[in-house]
Amino acid sequence: MTDTVTLTLDEAQALSLRTLTGNGFSEAHAQAITATIMAGQRDECHSHGLYRLLVCVATRKAGKVSNAEPVITDAAPGLVRADAQGAYSLLALERGLPLLAQKARAQGIAALAINHCYHFSALWPEVEAIAAEGLVALALTPSHAWVAPYGGTKGVFGTNPLAFAWPRPDNNPFVFDFATSAAARGEIELHRRAGKPIPEGWAVDAEGNPTTDAEAGMAGAMLTFGGHKGSALSAMIELMAGPLIGDFLSLESYVYDAGQGATPYHGELLLAINPETFMGGNVAHHAGRAEALFDAIVGQGARLPSQRRYEARARSLASGTVSIPARLHQDILALTP
Template identity: 65%
Template structure:
């Protein structure tokens, strides 16, 4: 069984995701919004953000943590700011609803901000910023999670994996996108190593006694580390403040306490910003794009690749050929259909 896989079409991934979620009590509008980002993760070969995420989503549903039919409430805070109260549902539907106001306000004022509160967030952030870039806007998103990560020089968790993502629109090409955790690696990647019995690299995590470890099981039960030492630690603290304290929502330590040991999807807030190059460029938006393209060319012209290029290459393969899913994971997902 080890090493065996199945190939699924993207439509099949989406349909399976919707079915798993609705069988377990998720409302249809939420299920389709969540399935969209799960399919995107599997399509782009971001395995830790694809079908694997259904396992934690279903656990969250079955433990009664998430409100499966929550109806997000949109509030106009100001001419530049919008808030969406997700009402303790998943974040994807709240973002879809709030994105319209976010983009409209960015075009009117040059910059706008969307605060999503009381949401369960499990996915990568690039789906949000790519959606903003599709509107011709520059996007920035960040969010806390559960307190799994120690600050630089420490051994006890304070921060979440605390991802940050950015997208710059490009004419006739995929946007320039980066999306990374401020931890050394995403939590899901350690979990995938644990599931496969593979070692993790030193520098990802500490065991329960605060010692460096290559054992994924000990890492899951220990403490993750930030990337880049004090630099990643400072960025992680910034994300706690902007994505939590600033918008009146939980920090990662509070989200962990709220979970109560269930192992559900983290619950907290999310901060998303949009910038309009046409307005902020002072009439020189085309020149700004030319400057950006010159920089991108200087990067790729020496053999380096742009962030997310691997993901975009994977996207094209998956659209042509479907996605490859390990049999053990596929079987675990199918078991979620059993009640």
């Protein structure tokens, strides 16, 4: 048996939908979740691709995620609220995005606060969707308290990703999306599943000792990137996407999970900014200055963030296929009777 399984994009999408609906997700939620999973797999972000079906189904079986329809509220001139009501965040984002874009265009800047949601996805598909509306985007969210603060050895923060997108008229948007931990939780899990050591600096074990053992790292605490700088950013994300929008900290999400290992439960904050408003009607000039910045970066051989991802996207779309480990394929198939 080969180590990998190759699926057409249609087969991969059908596998995701079949797995989700076969395990109790509504059609609307299954479609929204699958769109994000397929984006990750298509762009070769394996830790956020089809692998996430295992997490989604486990969370559903734990009774921790609902099929509730999100409630969208026009909360203030610059604020949209989307109450996910205990469901995954992605349908709430999909339903709240049109009003967010409308508000940002009308007054220059607006926020979308998603509350009471389970969240597993990468943030770049979310900020890319806002950039597709011609808007600058920022997204941030806590998770579970897996990550120790700088100088500590016990989890306080989540992996706490931060994502940004800048629309470009004739190119893919400039996008970055990174965890404020040294690595995403899913990357450590993929190392564990493959029996591979993790790099030094990713985690400590339960006694606070540095470790390259993925299982020991998951039982201990992950570490922030960049020492005190990543730790400070992580604290900022806790505050802005937690108390500021009236939702859980990573510590509270972890307690709420009660040891069941489900997807983190908390909120998410997204900001949308209208360049036309901020640039004072001189969009072409200032957008050109932004392009000069990008040219100065790539002109010396450096890469823009997401460049590898866009290259992977082009490969997947050209071939019409994606590949996943054979073991993962078997595990996904086993989820649905």
